[in-house]
Amino acid sequence: MDSTSRFNLExxxxxxxxxxxxxxxxxxKNEITRPLIxxxxxxxxxxxxxxxxxxxxxxxxxxxxKIGICKKESRETKHFLRMSVVAVPEVKIEARKxxxxxxxxxxxxxxxxxxx
Numbered sequence: 001m002d003s004t005s006r007f008n009l010e011x012x013x014x015x016x017x018x019x020x021x022x023x024x025x026x027x028x029k030n031e032i033t034r035p036l037i038x039x040x041x042x043x044x045x046x047x048x049x050x051x052x053x054x055x056x057x058x059x060x061x062x063x064x065x066k067i068g069i070c071k072k073e074s075r076e077t078k079h080f081l082r083m084s085v086v087a088v089p090e091v092k093i094e095a096r097k098x099x100x101x102x103x104x105x106x107x108x109x110x111x112x113x114x115x116x
Contacts, residue, residue, distance in 0.1 A: 009108070010055065013048030013070075016101055020044030020077065023091070023098060032087045036080055043076040044098075047105060064116035071109040077102040 021044075024037045047070050054066030081099045085092045 017045035040080040046073040074106040
């Protein structure tokens with residue numbers, strides 16, 4: 001990711017969602033991973049969707065609420081990435097990269113939320 005994209009949260013959160021989808025498509029499908037994949041896709045792609053909604057917020061309160069959702073969804077993504085590694089240990093390295101990005105996004109949204 002280039003430095004311009006790094007500071008463009010709309011692009012960064014969209015890329016994160018895309019990376020989550022690709023990660024999930026490559027996980028083996030079984031009775032344990034299916035619910036994890038479902039949850040991971042939901043929360044991982046929700047970060048960007050809610051950021052877009054925050055960007056178009058109708059009020060300061062609406063903006064703060066949507067940023068709060070981004071914060072929660074990025075944290076939830078970290079949780080399900082951790083669980084996916086327990087279910088499929090061989091994806092640990094790739095999951096760690098995504099987990100780090102989810103953590104960075106969570107910290108960014110936390111800082112934005114506190115400034116509101």
